Amino acid sequence: QVQLVESGGGSVQAGGSLRLSCAASGYSARSNCMGWFRQAPGEAREAVAAIYPGGISPVYVDSVKGRFTISQDNAKNTVYLQMNSLKSDDTAMYYCAAGGAVPSSRCRGAGYWGQGTQVTVTS
Numbered sequence: 001q002v003q004l005v006e007s008g009g010g011s012v013q014a015g016g017s018l019r020l021s022c023a024a025s026g027y028s029a030r031s032n033c034m035g036w037f038r039q040a041p042g043e044a045r046e047a048v049a050a051i052y053p054g055g056i057s058p059v060y061v062d063s064v065k066g067r068f069t070i071s072q073d074n075a076k077n078t079v080y081l082q083m084n085s086l087k088s089d090d091t092a093m094y095y096c097a098a099g100g101a102v103p104s105s106r107c108r109g110a111g112y113w114g115q116g117t118q119v120t121v122t123s
Contacts, residue, residue, distance in 0.1 A: 001025075001026050002024070002025070002026040002027040002098070002110075002112045003024070003025045003026060003027075003114075004022055004023070004024055004027075004096045004097075004098060004112055004113065004114035005022070005023045005025075005114060005115075006020060006021065006022050006094065006095065006096050006114045006115065006116060006117040007020070007021045007023070007117060008020040008021045008117060009094060009117030009118045009119045010118075010119070010120070011120040011121075011122060012086055012119075012120070012121055012122070013121070013122055013123075014086060014087055014088055014121055014122065014123045015085060015086065016086050016121075017082070017083060017084045017085075017086065018083050018086065018119060019080055019081070019082050019083070020036065020080065020081040020083065020094055020096075020117060020119075021078055021079075021080055022034070022036070022078060022079045022080070022081075022096030022114055023076070023077065023078045024077045024078065024079070024098065025077070027077075027098060027099075027112065028077065029072055029074070029077050029078065029079050029098070030053060030072065030074040030077070031053050032053060032098055032099050032107075032109075033050060033051070033052050033053070033098065033099060033100075033102035033104060033106065033107035034050070034051050034070075034072065034079045034096070034097070034098050034102065035047060035048070035049060035050035035051070035070075035096070035097045035098070035101070035102040035103075036048045036049045036050075036070060036079075036081045036094060036095070036096060036097070037094070037095045037097055038090075038092035038093065038094045038095070038119075039092055039093050039095070040091060040092040040093075043092075045095070046061065046092075047061060047102075047103050048060065048061050048064055048068065048081070048094070049061070049064065049068055049069075049070040049081060050070070050102050050103075050104060050107075051070045051071070051072060051079065052104070052106060052107070056106070058070045059104075063089070064083075064090075067083065067084050067085045067086075068081060068082065068083050068084070069081070069082040069084075070082075079096065081094070083119070086119075086121045087121060088121050088122070088123050089121075090119060090121050091119060091120050091121045092118075092119060093116040093117070093118050093119075094116060094117050094118075094119050095113055095114055095115075095116045096113070096114035097111065097112065097113055097114075098111065098112040098113075099111050099112055101113055
């Protein structure tokens with residue numbers, strides 16, 4: 001059974017930082033596409049960052065480039081999203097995604113989602 005469990009969300013002032021974690025079980029994060037999405041109230045879910053197997057460079061949505069970094073710890077089977085210089089526009093529920101849920105032609109097979117972790121940025 002595949003499980004993706006997010007943690008690390010919370011409330012932070014604008015300009016602050018948070019690190020989100022996505023712990024995978026029953027699934028190899030290092031061998032598959034992994035990504036982060038977010039969804040603000042009343043908005044569509046948006047792909048934020050993705051990391052791919054085989055050393056391919058991660059990708060980011062333009063609005064977070066230079067501020068967010070996706071990485072993974074293979075020993076812990078965990079993917080992270082380091083978020084710096086947070087803005088009020090970053091306020092959303094953040095979801096971890098894996099496999100076919102990551103929007104790329106190189107990401108195939110079944111898709112998986114975590115339950116989300118809330119990030120609130122206050123000004």
